[in-house]
Amino acid sequence: MAAEQDPEALAAARPLLTDLYQATMALGYWHAGRAREQAEFELFFRGCPFGGAFALAAGLRDCVRFLRAFRLQDADVQFLASVLPPDTDPAFFQHLRALDCSDVTVRALPEGSLAFPGVPLLQVCGPLLVVQLLETPLLCLVSYASLIATNASRLRLIAGPKKRLLEMGLRRAQGPDGGLTASTYSYLGGFDGSSNVLAGQLRGVPLAGTLAHSFITSFLGTEVPPDPMLAPAASQGPRVDLAACAEAWLDRVCAHLGLGVQEPHRGERAAFVAYALAFPRAFQGLLDTYSVQRSGLPNFLAVALALGELGYRAVGVRLDSGDLLQQAQEIRRVFRSISAQFQMPWLESVSIAVSNNIDEEELTRLAQEGSEVNVIGIGTNVVTCPRQPSLGCVYKLVSVGGQPRMKLTEDPEKQTLPGSKAAFRLLGADAV
Amino acid sequence: MAAEQDPEALAAARPLLTDLYQATMALGYWHAGRAREQAEFELFFRGCPFGGAFALAAGLRDCVRFLRAFRLQDADVQFLASVLPPDTDPAFFQHLRALDCSDVTVRALPEGSLAFPGVPLLQVCGPLLVVQLLETPLLCLVSYASLIATNASRLRLIAGPKKRLLEMGLRRAQGPDGGLTASTYSYLGGFDGSSNVLAGQLRGVPLAGTLAHSFITSFLGTEVPPDPMLAPAASQGPRVDLAACAEAWLDRVCAHLGLGVQEPHRGERAAFVAYALAFPRAFQGLLDTYSVQRSGLPNFLAVALALGELGYRAVGVRLDSGDLLQQAQEIRRVFRSISAQFQMPWLESVSIAVSNNIDEEELTRLAQEGSEVNVIGIGTNVVTCPRQPSLGCVYKLVSVGGQPRMKLTEDPEKQTLPGSKAAFRLLGADAV
Numbered sequence: 001m002a003a004e005q006d007p008e009a010l011a012a013a014r015p016l017l018t019d020l021y022q023a024t025m026a027l028g029y030w031h032a033g034r035a036r037e038q039a040e041f042e043l044f045f046r047g048c049p050f051g052g053a054f055a056l057a058a059g060l061r062d063c064v065r066f067l068r069a070f071r072l073q074d075a076d077v078q079f080l081a082s083v084l085p086p087d088t089d090p091a092f093f094q095h096l097r098a099l100d101c102s103d104v105t106v107r108a109l110p111e112g113s114l115a116f117p118g119v120p121l122l123q124v125c126g127p128l129l130v131v132q133l134l135e136t137p138l139l140c141l142v143s144y145a146s147l148i149a150t151n152a153s154r155l156r157l158i159a160g161p162k163k164r165l166l167e168m169g170l171r172r173a174q175g176p177d178g179g180l181t182a183s184t185y186s187y188l189g190g191f192d193g194s195s196n197v198l199a200g201q202l203r204g205v206p207l208a209g210t211l212a213h214s215f216i217t218s219f220l221g222t223e224v225p226p227d228p229m230l231a232p233a234a235s236q237g238p239r240v241d242l243a244a245c246a247e248a249w250l251d252r253v254c255a256h257l258g259l260g261v262q263e264p265h266r267g268e269r270a271a272f273v274a275y276a277l278a279f280p281r282a283f284q285g286l287l288d289t290y291s292v293q294r295s296g297l298p299n300f301l302a303v304a305l306a307l308g309e310l311g312y313r314a315v316g317v318r319l320d321s322g323d324l325l326q327q328a329q330e331i332r333r334v335f336r337s338i339s340a341q342f343q344m345p346w347l348e349s350v351s352i353a354v355s356n357n358i359d360e361e362e363l364t365r366l367a368q369e370g371s372e373v374n375v376i377g378i379g380t381n382v383v384t385c386p387r388q389p390s391l392g393c394v395y396k397l398v399s400v401g402g403q404p405r406m407k408l409t410e411d412p413e414k415q416t417l418p419g420s421k422a423a424f425r426l427l428g429a430d431a432v
Numbered sequence: 433m434a435a436e437q438d439p440e441a442l443a444a445a446r447p448l449l450t451d452l453y454q455a456t457m458a459l460g461y462w463h464a465g466r467a468r469e470q471a472e473f474e475l476f477f478r479g480c481p482f483g484g485a486f487a488l489a490a491g492l493r494d495c496v497r498f499l500r501a502f503r504l505q506d507a508d509v510q511f512l513a514s515v516l517p518p519d520t521d522p523a524f525f526q527h528l529r530a531l532d533c534s535d536v537t538v539r540a541l542p543e544g545s546l547a548f549p550g551v552p553l554l555q556v557c558g559p560l561l562v563v564q565l566l567e568t569p570l571l572c573l574v575s576y577a578s579l580i581a582t583n584a585s586r587l588r589l590i591a592g593p594k595k596r597l598l599e600m601g602l603r604r605a606q607g608p609d610g611g612l613t614a615s616t617y618s619y620l621g622g623f624d625g626s627s628n629v630l631a632g633q634l635r636g637v638p639l640a641g642t643l644a645h646s647f648i649t650s651f652l653g654t655e656v657p658p659d660p661m662l663a664p665a666a667s668q669g670p671r672v673d674l675a676a677c678a679e680a681w682l683d684r685v686c687a688h689l690g691l692g693v694q695e696p697h698r699g700e701r702a703a704f705v706a707y708a709l710a711f712p713r714a715f716q717g718l719l720d721t722y723s724v725q726r727s728g729l730p731n732f733l734a735v736a737l738a739l740g741e742l743g744y745r746a747v748g749v750r751l752d753s754g755d756l757l758q759q760a761q762e763i764r765r766v767f768r769s770i771s772a773q774f775q776m777p778w779l780e781s782v783s784i785a786v787s788n789n790i791d792e793e794e795l796t797r798l799a800q801e802g803s804e805v806n807v808i809g810i811g812t813n814v815v816t817c818p819r820q821p822s823l824g825c826v827y828k829l830v831s832v833g834g835q836p837r838m839k840l841t842e843d844p845e846k847q848t849l850p851g852s853k854a855a856f857r858l859l860g861a862d863a864v
Binding site: 013014016017018019020021022023024025027028029030031032033034037039041062075076079080083085128132135136137139140141143144145168170171172173174175176177178179180181182195196197198200201207208209210211212213214215217218220223225226271274275277278279281282288289290291292321322380383384385386388389390392393395396397400403405406407408409410411414416 | 445446448449450451452453454455456457459460461462463464465466469471473494507508511512515517560564567568569571572573575576577600602603604605606607608609610611612613614627628629630632633639640641642643644645646647649650652655657658703706707709710711713714720721722723724753754812815816817818820821822824825827828829832835837838839840841842843846848
């Protein structure tokens with residue numbers, strides 16, 4: 001598979017995405033006549049991340065794509081020549097130019113399977129020179145993918161099966177590909193979807209997203225919509241001026257909630273109406289631009305009830321600041337009360353989504369019994385894995401020419417176990 | 433500049449590398465007839481990272497490249513159509529297909545300049561719809577670049593001007609682009625170079641790297657090199673069998689150090705000889721594969737002295753485990769002693785490079801007065817910024833149609849200052 005034909009080429013690793021010492025060692029092996037000796041490396045980690053008891057193996061798909069496309073281009077070889085000694089034998093560069101991974105065999109833990117310290121995630125066999133060159137890109141592709149999948153699975157275990165978990169950390173990632181990797185592998189680890197459109201396009205990750213505070217602050221309420229009219233959901237009956245309808249509902253909502261009708265921000269309401277006109281079947285209110293209780297919530301209810309009159313059901317609300325759990329409980333109470341008051345039974349169960357720097361501790365709180373939170377968006381704390389931002393995978397030579405090799409350093413933690421491994425998981429009679 | 437012609441296209445962001453809500457808001461603006469209203473966003477951070485008092489602004493070059501190439505392709509628009517409501521007006525998608533950033537103006541802090549909380553790193557003016565779409569990719573391109581540049585500059589301030597600092601964290605980064613970004617912007621922040629070959633090829637970052645433990649463990653000492661002969665550095669005089677010459681030097685080194693000549697690992701020595709044959713002008717010994725004092729150091733000295741006899745000067749040694757400072761001091765003492773004993777004055781000052789999970793505390797120790805460490809390689813702790821793995825930049829709407837906008841939330845920290853900003857730095861008469 002040529003890189004040019006790969007729809008994900010833009011997101012893929014390249015052979016020169018490697019440490020220089022892989023290239024200098026390649027020359028060393030070649031010079032010593034050992035480039036084609038059969039060697040085996042194992043890729044593993046030394047300790048489970050986050051103080052936990054497991055990790056998920058991930059990134060295999062990216063590795064396979066990388067290995068299939070592995071080929072140094074003329075420009076790559078020319079660049080390497082520019083950083084290696086000027087008197088290097090040109091035959092070495094011809095060797096590099098002809099390299100591919102057709103003689104490389106990879107055994108791997110299945111994507112998403114449980115992994116434990118010292119157990120190889122990948123076992124890479126092939127000519128010594130080329131399997132050495134693969135070290136850095138394979139580590140780069142496996143380590144973060146496995147870390148984020150593990151982190152996501154921990155968050156899923158905390159959240160339980162019913163909460164909808166969304167990854168929204170693209171802006172906090174290490175550049176474009178960090179974000180794509182995070183979105184892809186948090187989905188593998190148990191998230192329901194992502195905000196990252198590219199992850200939807202390239203990896204089929206389900207997408208979620210509605211509106212941000214900027215959309216709301218962009219409206220003053222003095223704007224004149226080109227077309228404020230909305231047809232009923234069933235497409236029968238006359239079109240209705242949604243803004244006017246929402247104003248009428250606002251009076252009733254404010255009266256019920258004991259609020260002055262001037263309190264809710266008119267710009268916010270105009271933004272909600274504009275969004276509802278564009279997305280009558282997917283209206284979500286972001287409540288905390290001005291004041292949740294005095295503005296966001298009554299404005300949302302006014303627009304949601306106006307939509308409801310036309311047969312549309314709002315999808316829910318989102319909170320991005322403050323005490324998320326406490327607000328969710330209060331909002332649900334209001335939903336129930338309004339739902340009963342105005343005979344809109346669907347309204348009491350619309351979803352409450354929350355976000356704002358949610359970590360494992362806050363997630364535990366949001367997932368507790370009785371919590372009215374339905375959807376939880378996590379950005380920084382899933383993408384950057386702040387409790388342990390790298391998995392620390394290593395890629396160690398375990399045999400050359402069929403003979404085992406080991407690193408017998410004075411640091412016992414860094415010693416390696418020689419020879420190719422086979423991993424078994426022993427289950428008791430009760431399958432534990 | 434078309435993306436196809438950009439040599440860095442593979443590393444660049446794309447328009448769909450964005451949050452879905454940017455696309456849904458775009459439809460909302462378009463539906464409300466506001467797509468072309470003139471708007472201004474500011475990109476800034478709320479607090480200096482790492483508990484420090486400054487940040488470095490970085491990523492501008494990537495932003496400019498992204499903005500110049502910004503263009504949704506047919507496949508992108510088709511994908512968006514698949515995730516937006518099926519009855520969306522086709523004219524919206526035609527609008528998207530025609531979008532570019534020719535009407536967008538960006539003012540920015542110069543690349544690498546000091547940045548402070550609330551001061552805009554970027555001020556982005558243009559049609560509301562398109563500047564909204566730019567939010568996520570610009571945040572993605574600026575936040576991590578600025579964070580890593582800041583982190584690198586802090587490490588440089590700790591290390592002082594004389595230590596050579598190398599970034600080697602590619603394998604610990606968030607996938608391919610995280611590594612490229614880290615290498616690029618740690619160089620901007622004050623590092624001397626990187627191990628990342630792609631950063632050298634694409635960004636001109638100086639490269640460094642020699643050999644890893646796998647190279648050493650791959651040799652048993654029984655291998656027969658195709659050509660063990662090395663010509664003198666000056667190219668005059670007969671070629672010499674480097675392995676045999678190193679064996680002779682090993683006897684003298686071991687006698688001087690009080691070691692048995694069988695103690696140094698012969699495979700390690702064979703690896704050093706093989707590397708020295710390929711890189712006679714750039715020989716570096718990695719000392720801690722078996723035992724620094726009893727194997728790595730005497731083997732290095734034997735090969736370095738053999739090279740020295742031929743007029744080559746080894747570049748130095750590297751340590752990757754144990755107490756790095758203490759070992760460096762001991763190794764320097766041995767260098768001085770051997771240098772005097774064998775009349776090789778250059779040997780006493782060859783560089784001592786260290787690596788192994790070096791953080792700010794360990795760097796402070798390694799950089800102290802009298803430290804014999806010359807080169808410091810940092811991976812995880814520069815690339816993942818574990819003390820604060822995200823800068824938390826935000827991108828806030830400050831005006832539409834020339835009128836200021838603000839978010840007046842109940843969370844005071846999240847309130848925004850309305851209107852376009854101008855930042856001044858006031859210096860006293862003493863320029864402080």
